[in-house]
Amino acid sequence: MRIGFVSLPLTGHLNPMTALARKPQSRGDDVRFLGVPDVQPAVRAAKLTFEPYCEEEYPTGSVARTYAPIAKLHGLDVLRYQAKEISPKFLQAGLKHLPQKLVETGVEAPVLDATHTFLQLVPMSLGIPFAHIWNILHLERAFSREQSDAREMERPGELLLA
Numbered sequence: 001m002r003i004g005f006v007s008l009p010l011t012g013h014l015n016p017m018t019a020l021a022r023k024p025q026s027r028g029d030d031v032r033f034l035g036v037p038d039v040q041p042a043v044r045a046a047k048l049t050f051e052p053y054c055e056e057e058y059p060t061g062s063v064a065r066t067y068a069p070i071a072k073l074h075g076l077d078v079l080r081y082q083a084k085e086i087s088p089k090f091l092q093a094g095l096k097h098l099p100q101k102l103v104e105t106g107v108e109a110p111v112l113d114a115t116h117t118f119l120q121l122v123p124m125s126l127g128i129p130f131a132h133i134w135n136i137l138h139l140e141r142a143f144s145r146e147q148s149d150a151r152e153m154e155r156p157g158e159l160l161l162a
Helices: 011-026 037-045 062-072 076-105 121-127 139-154
Strands: 002-006 030-035 049-052 109-113 130-132
Touching: 002 011, 011 030, 011 037, 011 109, 011 130, 030 037, 037 049, 037 062, 037 121, 062 076, 062 139, 076 121, 109 121
Parallel strands: 002 030, 002 109, 030 049, 109 130
Antiparallel strands: none
16 A cells, blocks of 8 residues: 655654654555655655655745744744644645645555644545544643643642632
């Protein structure tokens, strides 16, 4: 079976996704890793076959520029920026190019980073099976601690009584 992995182009997503992709490859499955050009070095280092897509929208070097504003943000502002500024553009490019790339590469079952929001629409529209992988801390858990810490700072001890 030819399996195609798609991940956000960030180290915290790529490392676990490439590790996961090596498992079916070690069992003899034909594994392809699809991504924007900046993903290629990490994928090749993992000894996986890389298939680029969205080269026009995200040429080499663009991921650093795309995510640079996040370096100045904290907490929920990071999530808001991602949701408003980054994810919609990645989705638009993915919806435009991923269907053809899946067909060209013969991928029979894509494995999608679940934080690549709504990208599952591509395999659904092609009528092929897919899997979602959530390989990061659940967002409600990550931000609930931050909010608790903020409330604790505002009203010391109140959370302990709740």
